[in-house]
Amino acid sequence: MQKKDANRARRPSLRDILARRIETGDLQPGSQLASERELSEECGMTRVTVREALQQLETEGLVYRMNRRGWFVAARRLDYDPVEDAGFMRNVSRQGRTPKTETLLKEKLQASPWLASHLGVRVGTAVFRLQRRRCIDERPVLIEDIFLIAQRYPGLLKADLDGSLSEVLAQRYGVRTHRSRIVLTSTALLGPQADALWVASGTPGLLLTRTARDSHGQVVEFDQEYWRHDVLNIALTTSISGE
Amino acid sequence: MQKKDANRARRPSLRDILARRIETGDLQPGSQLASERELSEECGMTRVTVREALQQLETEGLVYRMNRRGWFVAARRLDYDPVEDAGFMRNVSRQGRTPKTETLLKEKLQASPWLASHLGVRVGTAVFRLQRRRCIDERPVLIEDIFLIAQRYPGLLKADLDGSLSEVLAQRYGVRTHRSRIVLTSTALLGPQADALWVASGTPGLLLTRTARDSHGQVVEFDQEYWRHDVLNIALTTSISGE
DNA sequence: TGAGAAAACTGGTCTAGTCCAGTTAATACG
DNA sequence: CGTATTAACTGGACTAGACCAGTTTTCTCA
CATH class of the missing domain: 3.40.1410.10 (Chorismate lyase-like)
Structure with missing residues (x-):
């Protein structure tokens, strides 16, 4: 975890990382995201933090959840x-x-x-x-x-x-x-x-x-x-x- | 924190408690809710749990937040x-x-x-x-x-x-x-x-x-x-x- | 009495877990 | 080979903090 530098550069948030991957087509509509635990490990963050990012993306309408089944990339509206x-x-x-x-x-x-x-x-x-x-x-x-x-x-x-x-x-x-x-x-x-x-x-x-x-x-x-x-x-x- | 009994009776969730208070007029539209820390103490729950309840009420449209100012009861739509x-x-x-x-x-x-x-x-x-x-x-x-x-x-x-x-x-x-x-x-x-x-x-x-x-x-x-x-x-x- | 500084307050964000409950996959058995 | 059971997986819900950042209130001083 890097400190803020003089130019206020920040490590991109998980929300931003996932949103970018959806936008570029790396994550396709309907596809399942890695599990919360997997994302937690991959990103070196706790599950709570991963969940918050996912929930924000859900509010934005970019992803959706299915109860106890996982998170998915939303299709075009x-x-x-x-x-x-x-x-x-x-x-x-x-x-x-x-x-x-x-x-x-x-x-x-x-x-x-x-x-x-x-x-x-x-x-x-x-x-x-x-x-x-x-x-x-x-x-x-x-x-x-x-x-x-x-x-x-x-x-x-x-x-x-x-x-x-x-x-x-x-x-x-x-x-x-x-x-x-x-x-x-x-x-x-x-x-x-x-x-x-x-x-x-x-x-x-x-x-x-x-x-x-x-x-x-x-x-x-x-x-x-x-x-x-x-x-x-x-x-x-x-x-x-x-x- | 009581265990579940044979009839599956559960302590009402904070979401339910607050929703009831809004519904009965105990909490008036526009009024500010107790702070997260106060609710946390009053209810004997962590702030994370309080926040989750508040965020659910927000999604339902019963309350709204103002950044770093508090949570408020939503007015009639x-x-x-x-x-x-x-x-x-x-x-x-x-x-x-x-x-x-x-x-x-x-x-x-x-x-x-x-x-x-x-x-x-x-x-x-x-x-x-x-x-x-x-x-x-x-x-x-x-x-x-x-x-x-x-x-x-x-x-x-x-x-x-x-x-x-x-x-x-x-x-x-x-x-x-x-x-x-x-x-x-x-x-x-x-x-x-x-x-x-x-x-x-x-x-x-x-x-x-x-x-x-x-x-x-x-x-x-x-x-x-x-x-x-x-x-x-x-x-x-x-x-x-x-x- | 008004302006500025400091303190207190508020939500925002994160770490590090634990346990629960439903779903899915794997295994065992007839 | 099909069914039932078990294990693994998934998200849901909770505890207990720590630290950050903006807002509001209080205090100090001229």
Whole structure:
């Protein structure tokens, strides 16, 4: 460990070393980094110091962790336009990536006060809940938690729910989204959502909440999407007409 | 430190204790938490453990740090609609908060290849750069880095630039935004932006990049907004017409 | 009473471990 | 050869410091 010299030259931090290796392509997207213990030895630093560097790179979105499995170089971010909302499978595919969907849960429950207020129904109303995990290139990146008013969609839980839900709603029930309210929050992934994404509780995430309404103003669905934060850019085109 | 009992009951984590106190209003938004050393003593934990709990709360957006000044309870998140784009001052005020703007920098420079490509001009073209810090309730929350083609706005740097830039552009130069491309990225605040926000490099942030064009498709301005990530929800209303 | 210096305070960064808990790979056995 | 068990590996979480660097408060002195 060299002392600071008169020119304030410093040994590059581990953050900088790894960032450089990612930038130059020495470390490829999706590849696993050496383990914390290996980096610790190679760099002559303690594991705590290595972890701090990795966690900073995680916050920056350059690397991601998988709980007890290792650290990985993040891939190029996907563009996601919540206004256009092309659907996960299509959006991922057309950006040259491989999407996959698994339905984790489908159940019928009774609306809590919180859920009732989001769906515009009475507390206790029957509600379907779907939970899906979305993967890009085999990496779990998104948990969707979808709530639908059961009365509107009889037999829904028997349908194939791995594909496009909006298509099922349109074709089986003639229900189409006309207007949506979307709220995006930068937060941490916790509890069941973190577990379902194979990450430690507290990993950085993005929560996207959507309330979709039909042309009569009735709620079509209420969704919460829990994204790993390094995976995407939210990309919008806005147009101001006459205002 | 009690052992786990047969029912897996656990002493609540510091994260949970602090989150509960925030939730119940025991810790008020904007108030400073006890120092790391105090919490360490009170809870009988090391500072490393306290820091981890605080950093998780930071990722969740419940608390925020100021470099070498302490940890604070985050206020309720602001709703920010990048489509509507009401302007910082107005948007903050109408949500019952106190905005402030400081111009940090105004200069004329020559477009680098990167900047040239974002402004749709040749490398080396004269460009104005403005940098402003925005505060909510005296807390620095946003650094705006704004680039404008100098030739379009003669004398701009002499104008009052603490107020609404779009108004200055409209009234002095007859330039109005017609369409914008917006890209939002969850990342870390680094270097000069972190410093200008009084936070340590690596603090969680949101980068919002905007390319605004007039009705002829010419670039009106190119901005980068560096936000503290706990401050806002991005809130949008979308409308699907006929598609 | 105001300015400058010193002290106390705050977070930032690092060392050196230990133990826990889930995952993956290797080994043993039927 | 497949299944179950064991070992190795991985990150997660914690202890106990030390030292650095910027901020704020207190003290001193003119």
